[in-house]
Amino acid sequence: MINPSVTLAHVRANAPLVHNITNYVAMQTMANVLLAIGASPAMAHAREEAAELASLASALTINIGTPSIDWLGAMGEAAHAANRAGTPWVLDPVAVGATAFRRQAARRLANLRPTVIRGNASEIIALNAVIDDQNPTAGGGKGVDATDSIEHAEAAAQQLARSTGAIIAVTGPRDLVCDGEQIAMIDNGHPLMPRVTALGCALTGVIGAFLGAGAEPFEGTVSALAYYGLAGQQAAQQAQGPGSFAVQFLDALAAMDEATVDREARISHRSCKH
Numbered sequence: 001m002i003n004p005s006v007t008l009a010h011v012r013a014n015a016p017l018v019h020n021i022t023n024y025v026a027m028q029t030m031a032n033v034l035l036a037i038g039a040s041p042a043m044a045h046a047r048e049e050a051a052e053l054a055s056l057a058s059a060l061t062i063n064i065g066t067p068s069i070d071w072l073g074a075m076g077e078a079a080h081a082a083n084r085a086g087t088p089w090v091l092d093p094v095a096v097g098a099t100a101f102r103r104q105a106a107r108r109l110a111n112l113r114p115t116v117i118r119g120n121a122s123e124i125i126a127l128n129a130v131i132d133d134q135n136p137t138a139g140g141g142k143g144v145d146a147t148d149s150i151e152h153a154e155a156a157a158q159q160l161a162r163s164t165g166a167i168i169a170v171t172g173p174r175d176l177v178c179d180g181e182q183i184a185m186i187d188n189g190h191p192l193m194p195r196v197t198a199l200g201c202a203l204t205g206v207i208g209a210f211l212g213a214g215a216e217p218f219e220g221t222v223s224a225l226a227y228y229g230l231a232g233q234q235a236a237q238q239a240q241g242p243g244s245f246a247v248q249f250l251d252a253l254a255a256m257d258e259a260t261v262d263r264e265a266r267i268s269h270r271s272c273k274h
């Protein structure tokens, strides 16, 4: 039985420092989302300081949305520092199927033992293909957007969990979390969420905050997804479209009543099929 409110309460009480090496598009949205949930965000991608900051933080997130060679060096050093410090870290393989450069970057990072990997269905299918040395074009995706269904990504998520040792979170109209043995499905969320850029990237930060507040990785990831989706549902009730939704969404994350999360989280659990 997962109680999403427990970790939300820990985040609010402890304000974990979350170090993010994220993309130019997501930086401000992600920082605002982390502040709204009660965490303390820090964005830092210089190679000169990435490892030092990662070893101070409660959690690290690494996102390849706008990659460059310099940033990749910082990402690798930060991931190693997090591993040395026993700090949880989350990988967001944005648009990994799109280019050879992203495939190479994501393969290197996924092999550095991330605690959680979160992506949309197409990203998880593509990353699994990369790690498994399959056809590099496996997994559709249109740039940063998904073209595959969650159901279609289930086998890839399971295989990727087993090959990397990470918890795999696949997000979309429904969310799926897999640790290689068990699967949780989360049926919260709203169709306006993918109409605002960087809400997936910001969610990666929220997972980081939940783990940084001490949650066990599988439970913490499921809890973060349920809370986030529920905030999307609440925001949509007030919104006129994507613009006002973005504003309402921050307010909904901040105002979320902890008992409401436990009551309205739609989480189901089962074993993996194979």
Ligand SMILES: Nc1ncnc2c1ncn2[C@@H]1O[C@H](COP(=O)(O)OP(=O)(O)O)[C@@H](O)[C@H]1O
Pocket (backbone or CB within 6 Å): 119, 120, 121, 144, 145, 146, 171, 172, 173, 174, 175, 188, 189, 190, 191, 192, 193, 194, 198, 199, 200, 201, 203, 225, 228, 229
């Ligand atoms: N069609 C949808 N209906 C409900 N929730 C959605 C939908 N698409 C995405 N979401 C939610 O939006 C958030 C970001 O997920 P997603 O759009 O898959 O990430 P990304 O931006 O990385 O592709 C998640 O909380 C997910 O549940």
Ligand SMILES: Cc1ncsc1CCOP(=O)(O)O
Pocket (backbone or CB within 6 Å): 023, 025, 026, 065, 066, 094, 144, 196, 197, 198, 199, 200, 201, 202
């Ligand atoms: C549009 C875009 N281009 C490069 S990164 C990025 C943001 C992607 O954000 P998300 O994966 O949360 O939609």
Ligand SMILES: [Mg+2]
Pocket (backbone or CB within 6 Å): 092, 094, 095, 119, 120, 144, 200, 201
């Ligand atoms: Mg994304």
